[in-house]
Amino acid sequence: MTEQPVTGFHPAEGRTPDTFAPVEVGLHGVTKRFADQTAVDDVTLRIHEGEFFSVLGPSGCGKTTLLRMIAGFEDPTAGRIELDGVDVVGVPPYRRDVNTVFQSYALFPHLSVWDNVAYGVKRKGVRGARLKQVVGEHLELVRLDRYAKRRPAQLSGGQQQRVAIARALAAGPRLLLLDEPLGALDAVLRKELQIELMRIQREVGTTFLYVTHDQEEALVLSHRVAVMNAGRLAQVGYPEDVYERPATRFVAGFIGTSNILDAEVSGVDGRWVVLDAPGVTGLRAPLNGHVIRHGQRVAATVRPEKVHLHDLADEPPTGWCVLTGTVRDVVYAGVSTQYVVDVPGGAELVAFVQNTHRVADAGSPGQPVRMAWDPDFTVLLGSTPREGLDD
Amino acid sequence: MSRRPWVLGVVAALVFGFLYAPIGWLALVSFNDSRSLSRVTGLSTRWYVELFGDARVLDALGLSLRLAATSAVVATAIGTLAAFGLRRAFPGRGAWTVLLSLPLVVPEVVLGVALLGFCVKLAGIPLGFGALLAAHVAFSLSFVVVVVRARVAGLDPRLEEAAADLGASPLVAFRTVTLPLVAPAVAAGAAFAFLLSFDDVVTSSYLTGVGSTTLPVFVYAQAGRRGVSPEIVALSTLMVAVSAAVLIAGVLVVAWRARRASPASTFVGSGRDQGTRPTGG
Numbered sequence: 235m236t237e238q239p240v241t242g243f244h245p246a247e248g249r250t251p252d253t254f255a256p257v258e259v260g261l262h263g264v265t266k267r268f269a270d271q272t273a274v275d276d277v278t279l280r281i282h283e284g285e286f287f288s289v290l291g292p293s294g295c296g297k298t299t300l301l302r303m304i305a306g307f308e309d310p311t312a313g314r315i316e317l318d319g320v321d322v323v324g325v326p327p328y329r330r331d332v333n334t335v336f337q338s339y340a341l342f343p344h345l346s347v348w349d350n351v352a353y354g355v356k357r358k359g360v361r362g363a364r365l366k367q368v369v370g371e372h373l374e375l376v377r378l379d380r381y382a383k384r385r386p387a388q389l390s391g392g393q394q395q396r397v398a399i400a401r402a403l404a405a406g407p408r409l410l411l412l413d414e415p416l417g418a419l420d421a422v423l424r425k426e427l428q429i430e431l432m433r434i435q436r437e438v439g440t441t442f443l444y445v446t447h448d449q450e451e452a453l454v455l456s457h458r459v460a461v462m463n464a465g466r467l468a469q470v471g472y473p474e475d476v477y478e479r480p481a482t483r484f485v486a487g488f489i490g491t492s493n494i495l496d497a498e499v500s501g502v503d504g505r506w507v508v509l510d511a512p513g514v515t516g517l518r519a520p521l522n523g524h525v526i527r528h529g530q531r532v533a534a535t536v537r538p539e540k541v542h543l544h545d546l547a548d549e550p551p552t553g554w555c556v557l558t559g560t561v562r563d564v565v566y567a568g569v570s571t572q573y574v575v576d577v578p579g580g581a582e583l584v585a586f587v588q589n590t591h592r593v594a595d596a597g598s599p600g601q602p603v604r605m606a607w608d609p610d611f612t613v614l615l616g617s618t619p620r621e622g623l624d625d
Numbered sequence: 626m627s628r629r630p631w632v633l634g635v636v637a638a639l640v641f642g643f644l645y646a647p648i649g650w651l652a653l654v655s656f657n658d659s660r661s662l663s664r665v666t667g668l669s670t671r672w673y674v675e676l677f678g679d680a681r682v683l684d685a686l687g688l689s690l691r692l693a694a695t696s697a698v699v700a701t702a703i704g705t706l707a708a709f710g711l712r713r714a715f716p717g718r719g720a721w722t723v724l725l726s727l728p729l730v731v732p733e734v735v736l737g738v739a740l741l742g743f744c745v746k747l748a749g750i751p752l753g754f755g756a757l758l759a760a761h762v763a764f765s766l767s768f769v770v771v772v773v774r775a776r777v778a779g780l781d782p783r784l785e786e787a788a789a790d791l792g793a794s795p796l797v798a799f800r801t802v803t804l805p806l807v808a809p810a811v812a813a814g815a816a817f818a819f820l821l822s823f824d825d826v827v828t829s830s831y832l833t834g835v836g837s838t839t840l841p842v843f844v845y846a847q848a849g850r851r852g853v854s855p856e857i858v859a860l861s862t863l864m865v866a867v868s869a870a871v872l873i874a875g876v877l878v879v880a881w882r883a884r885r886a887s888p889a890s891t892f893v894g895s896g897r898d899q900g901t902r903p904t905g906g
Contacts, residue, residue: 305788327789328798335788340783344805357792405791444686 258283259304259409264313273299274310279434281409281443286435288452289443291462292293292488300462301411304332304443317408319418328357333402334411339394341386342617347397348373348382354405358377372404375434396430403438406530412444416451421617428454431540449489453477461485463620478537478611479522483619487533493583496617498528507614509534511577514557519612525624531594532623540611541585543573543603550606557605561597575603648865655859672859681843684862689823689840692754696761697818699700701761704818705771705811708777711770721772729765736764744832753834757766760832761822768821769814776810809879816875820868840864 259281266274275294306327376396453473469481480486497511509517559577658669744750788798
């Protein structure tokens with residue numbers, strides 16, 4: 235897996251440091267095998283100082299195991315874990331400059347909020363006025379200064395989560411690990427805390443390594459995202475890279491909704507790969523440096539919001555990929571309407587249409603419809619879920 | 626039932642009467658100013674005064690308190706360590722767990738005979754304090770292990786991980802996180818060990834030496850030899866008071882901790898501790 239270059243177009247201006255500081259966390263061929271399975275398989279990754287980096291993947295993909303190895307709770311079977319250039323494999327958790335926000339919070343129930351936050355600070359030998367100052371600052375950071383005397387059990391789930399963040403940050407880590415920290419909260423609270431987390435990370439500037447199975451969360455929060463599947467990294471990149479240019483069928487399917495068409499390479503035309511797929515005319519995809527050969531079985535994908543619906547009478551823009559099918563389902567979802575269209579060859583394609591027009595303009599079930607999209611939005615993938623294309 | 630709450634009240638009163646009438650009568654008669662056990666003619670503390678003038682009673686009381694305190698400390702220390710030991714997976718853990726709780730179901734008479742044989746005939750420990758201490762530690766150890774183990778098993782391992790994550794070495798994590806969390810169970814185990822020792826007659830009666838009689842054995846012997854005298858009644862009342870005081874102190878401490886933790890706390894609450902407590906005796 236190669237990393238995306240750091241330079242280049244990045245629309246989320248201000249979220250990414252212009253020039254990244256030296257690598258803070260380096261994983262080199264990290265592998266963890268348990269008795270009957272390989273949880274983490276040859277993961278190589280670099281995380282830069284000050285980055286908000288997410289590891290995204292379905293449950294059981296090995297992301298939590300990866301986190302636990304960086305924290306020091308598990309030792310890798312093979313590979314190196316470097317913090318600031320020093321291999322820390324074998325160093326116990328209490329000697330690593332890494333702190334964790336646990337999914338279950340793991341607050342000390344016998345200690346007050348203040349004492350919870352002070353715990354890690356005290357372990358560094360800080361006492362007296364300095365201790366009070368550090369704890370006070372971090373309680374303020376998470377806006378819980380008024381709750382200092384309470385016990386964890388007297389706080390709501392969201393408040394407990396914020397104590398956990400303050401406790402981990404107060405210890406002054408070089409790297410903060412967050413293990414699905416919002417997993418136990420309801421949807422509204424999650425959104426609130428997402429924004430809170432972003433604010434906190436920008437404020438303290440600590441490197442965050444965030445593990446989640448929630449793709450939207452990862453896209454919203456992170457500078458960069460690593461998508462993980464079955465113990466391996468499927469793709470590492472900026473949120474818009476991972477979303478707009480998924481590297482494998484798995485990534486395309488896991489993040490957002492994807493339309494996937496099986497196709498065959500029929501030639502190369504300048505910067506375009508020309509593809510053959512049943513029922514689609516003019517199917518093309520940017521070559522993007524891929525190495526392909528004539529007749530190769532590949533998959534082509536396009537995001538549903540890029541697909542336009544037309545009446546059969548309308549002529550789509552020249553050079554677009556065009557496809558005719560029958561509307562099967564129309565799902566109104568407020569902001570947009572989702573059209574599920576049966577296409578020749580047994581596949582189905584989904585289109586999201588912004589509800590800027592009157593509803594029911596674009597078609598109803600049973601009606602034939604023409605779908606078209608700009609070939610720039612077609613992405614070329616390998617024909618199997620995990621396979622990428624050679625560059 | 627809901628329309629006749631007084632029925633429930635009467636039943637409850639009968640049950641409590643059944644449980645506490647003999648003890649209440651005992652306490653009342655101990656303050657009687659005559660020797661009669663059936664008629665209270667007036668109140669006085671003469672039997673208590675007489676009691677504390679009796680050197681044999683004071684010796685027995687002293688021995689019982691020393692024995693109960695020492696065996697509670699020793700049994701709690703060993704039992705707590707054993708409870709933590711049983712937390713780790715190792716070959717034969719199941720067998721060890723069963724072996725540690727077996728004394729709970731061995732009849733005390735049998736235990737007494739066995740300990741007498743072992744201590745005196747085999748190990749050469751002379752009858753008296755040493756033999757009594759060994760015996761009392763032996764039978765209260767199981768209670769401590771059962772009580773503390775339940776609490777240890779309920780500990781969230783993430784809490785110790787969190788401590789390590791925040792820079793606490795294993796020893797510091799144990800002192801600052803693990804021990805405070807199991808402390809209520811350790812205290813309960815210690816209270817049980819104390820009461821079991823302080824109340825024990827059967828096992829102790831095998832092992833008391835000349836001049837080293839525990840209070841319960843003394844009471845039993847006196848009652849057997851001369852019948853129930855007012856002095857014995859006063860002494861018995863005193864023993865009930867000591868046992869009750871230990872128990873009430875324990876309940877108060879648990880309730881205080883629970884209130885301090887949170888009115889709604891389910892973690893440090895008393896429910897879990899009391900639910901796993903075996904009933905003594």
